[in-house]
Amino acid sequence: MKAFRNYINGQWVTTAKQFEDRNPIDNSLVALVHEAGKEEVDAAVNAARAALNGPWGSMTQAARGNMLVAVADEIRRRFDDFLAAEIADTGKPKTLASRVDIPRGGDNFRDFADLSQRFPTESYMFDTPDGGKAVNYGVRTPRGVIAVISPWNLPLLLMTWKVGPALACGNTVVVKPSEETPATATLLAEVMETVGVPPGVFNLVHGFGPDSAGAFLTEHPGVDGITFTGETRTGEVIMKAAARGVRPVSLEMGGKNAGIVFADCDFDKAVAGITRSAFENTGQVCLGTERVYVERPIFDRFVAALKQSAESLKPGNPYDDGMNFGPLVSLAHQRKVLSYYEKAVADGATVVTGGERWALPGALAEGAWVKPTIWTGLPETSAVIREEIFGPCVHLAPFDSEEEAVALANDTPYGLASTVWTQDIGRAHRLGSRINVGIFWINSWFLRDLRTSFGGAKQSGIGREGGAHSYEFYTETRNVCVKL
């Protein structure tokens, strides 16, 4: 049986306590994972501190950048290993993981190695009260030891989205991946070892949240900053932990994102776009749309077209050609999503398609499958419309005016992302300035340029990462004032 170990100070560390990592395709066992306790987390944080004050801190920016490019190259060289590991942990289609997850795992190192060479600092000359002059300039230093807590939906992509810039800015990290998806994080530790990243720069601890590695890490006084992606409720707990010692947090959290489709849209592109935003990665994308508002003249036609599109999705073995719809991440998550499927019916929804578990033949019968689901007819007050489900399901409702569409989209405690489909470019931009989200797509969805800001408004997050915004979080600014 495969075992996933912790990686602390350049050493592979086993523990007495292990938990199971299961494949949601058929619930088969992938590996046993060695759970880190307080002692291991403490060793990891201390190793990160020593590396910060030692080899990593004294390395030139260019040498660090070259090392991170080597990490990206090694991920590319081991592409098939990463692909197999991500598929075993999540069941996602090979076509998706090979197009999105694994390439971005490399890009998150390559792009930030490059960007970090170019980040500017400010400087101001000013007149002093004595009639002379002084100059101010900014100095950036690494923030220190960064705790990275990541989720299971895009495991490698979302973990490296934080590890790449954190290391590029000269920090050291202790990473706690999701207990559901420990595999690619373990492979990344192997890559760090192969490339010769100094011990203590990248540390990996496995485990859960409460009373486990996640809580031990975020509560550890030796951590200087915490970057987290996951559920809003977990973010609240982490923010409390961070308050002790006044440590900064970057929180990327849940959403209940609206899609808005106007009657003047390019119809086929809008159907294809909403199909992706609702069902890609089996709806387990924080940026996905679980509420779609469609302008009334095309409402019935749009519902019919999306139904046809949803019904053409193909579950099965992730390696099969044509398979494009995976299971949910776990049987526990399947139970949660199915509870919303039941709730929708109880709240009076019309089930346009799906609404149930997907019974598949053979070994797949044991997996965490549910059908892609479309509802209409729910009141906006239903929990199905208010709460993030994180499954392949979407509610469609008609609207009659731009004003109404904006109000509906904004009527949520979340504010992560939105996608609007229209050929009226003026209207598209107007909505871009009125919908209260961190990320707004026009005639597109999940198109990513790593230099742009990424994060959520309202309960979807605090802070932004990406490009210069990552630089802001992963460095501390000092102003130096010189009297001339």
Ligand SMILES: NC(=O)c1ccc[n+]([C@@H]2O[C@H](COP(=O)([O-])OP(=O)(O)OC[C@H]3O[C@@H](n4cnc5c(N)ncnc54)[C@H](O)[C@@H]3O)[C@@H](O)[C@H]2O)c1
């Ligand atoms: N905004 C974004 O960029 C973004 C991206 C992806 C996912 N998400 C969100 O993530 C959620 C899905 O991921 P999830 O179910 O893994 O989230 P989660 O909050 O359950 O877990 C995320 C991570 O936090 C850890 N954790 C849990 N409790 C903890 C605690 N008390 N202290 C420290 N660590 C703790 C978990 O072990 C895991 O590693 C969804 O809500 C989704 O919207 C947001």
Ligand SMILES: O=C/C=C/C=C(\O)C(=O)O
């Ligand atoms: O599920 C959420 C997806 C988040 C994507 C990113 O953080 C990214 O593309 O950098």
